[in-house]
């Protein structure tokens with residue numbers, strides 16, 4: 829299947845260590861993970877995002893910079909996650925997985941999160 833591959837990077841650099849909040853951080857390499865995004869024109873979309881890694885001189889831990897609007901656990905954009913949930917209610921998981929280019933299991937996980945969120949929302953709105 830055809831796909832769009834788009835190179836991207838974020839200009840937002842961290843200024844403090846997320847572990848100890850120290851400000852003495854130095855560059856420590858980079859990685860370029862593929863981040864799935866919403867399909868465009870019937871094609872899958874993958875963003876190759878330059879992600880910088882840093883090391884804290886105070887606590888000596890390393891960390892990657894935050895990618896805005898990205899679900900880091902799933903390597904997907906947040907808008908793709910938001911799109912998959914409702915799509916998986918209307919269509920078979922396998923179809924959604926095929927269109928986006930992720931595993932059926934990932935679609936199922938997102939579906940469950942989405943339904944759980946809907947249920948929680950419904951309970952809040954129920955009059956006593």
Ligand SMILES: [Zn+2]
Pocket residue numbers: 845846847848849850884885886887888889
């Ligand atoms: Zn630190």
